[in-house]
Amino acid sequence: MLFGKKPSKGKYVKAKTPETQKKQKAAIINYYIKKREQDKKIK
Amino acid sequence: MNNNFTGTYYSAEKIKIKVSSFVLNILNNDAQAFGFIKSNDDSNINGLVNKLLPTLLEVKKLERARLFEAAKEFSSVDSEKLCEFADIIFDSIYFYDAELENLETYIWIRPTQNTRAVFDEIIKSELPKAAVELSVYIRRLLNRYVRLPQYKREALVFDSEFEAFCEAGATGHIIHFRYNGEIQSVFAYNYVYGYGRDQENYLLGYDIENRMIRAYSLCEVRNAKVTRTLFRPSDKLIDRLAEFQENCDFQTTIKLEENF
Known part of the structure; x- marks a missing residue:
């Protein structure tokens, strides 16, 4: 689906649930919290 | 409408x-x-x-x-x-x-x-x-x-800071900005676009007050303002900045002791 090319077969995946979205958001935030802690240790 | x-x-x-x-x-x-x-x-x-x-x-x-x-x-x-x-x-x-x-x-x-x-x-x-x-x-x-890739997105978010740095680099004027809470007074040398695995943009410059060559992460630069004060770097300083850029070790800083 990159660069405007749609897949020839199948359809879009089902919309994500609010729970999935919360988990994804938490994963992103946790990743950056850990990254910031690591950066502090290096400095 | x-x-x-x-x-x-x-x-x-x-x-x-x-x-x-x-x-x-x-x-x-x-x-x-x-x-x-x-x-x-x-x-x-x-x-x-x-x-x-x-x-x-x-x-x-x-x-x-x-x-x-x-x-x-x-x-x-x-x-x-x-x-x-x-x-x-x-x-x-x-x-x-x-x-x-x-x-x-x-x-x-x-x-x-x-x-x-x-x-x-x-x-x-x-x-x-x-x-x-x-x-x-x-x-x-x-x-x-x-x-867009992350380095490009970062450049768009910090477009005003990036533009100010480029303007300072082109004109040779000193640029002031806040970095990690501290005010920096910098000679703008060059920038590195989307470097490394994290696709970070770095601004390479000479910290005039602390006499340090260093790379500034673009996303941590705040309130950038180009001053009217010109800075004329010596040839030696330009050589050291070019060397720093070629070495690509942007986590380090180089303290210059001599009078550059």
Whole structure:
């Protein structure tokens, strides 16, 4: 689906649930919290 | 465009924008990566979008102007109609929803004092052309934004800081900015675009007060202002800066003891 090319077969995946979205958001935030802690240790 | 409709959106001073979860994930990622973080570690997406929106609008207008210039070359007879047609094509190619059409979630944007003029411009000049609501227009800008690689997104978010650094580099004027809470007075040497695995943009410069050659991470630069003071670097300093750039070790700093 990159660069405007749609897949020839199948359809879009089902919309994500609010729970999935919360988990994804938490994963992103946790990743950056850990990254910031690591950066502090290096400095 | 229904004026009442726009007015309702705007008078509420809070705009609800439906987006796909993919767009929300990228905005969450960028808010965290670029330092738009609330005190509870949550992402400040409103802050990020408010910082970003003026640049996205500027880029869209520049791209449209380029397209119009190209269109005019083909027809001098009815260039106005051709431009209108080109505008529709431009939107359908660059700002389509395609893979982002599942609008499962939403974000709230509150215009700030700095971006109020940009929102006004979108409502007065852009919406009549695009014939869409304000929230759809902003969603299209965000859809375009999230397709870009992270280094490019960072450069767009910090466009004013990046521009100021480039201006200082071109003119030789000293640039002042806040970095990790400290005011820096810097001779702007060069920049490195999208370096390494994390795709970071670095600004390479000479910290005049501390006599240090160092690389500044673009996303941590705040309140950049080019001064009127010229800085004339010695040849030795330029050589050392070139060496620093070639070594690509941007986590280190080089303290210069001698009188450069």
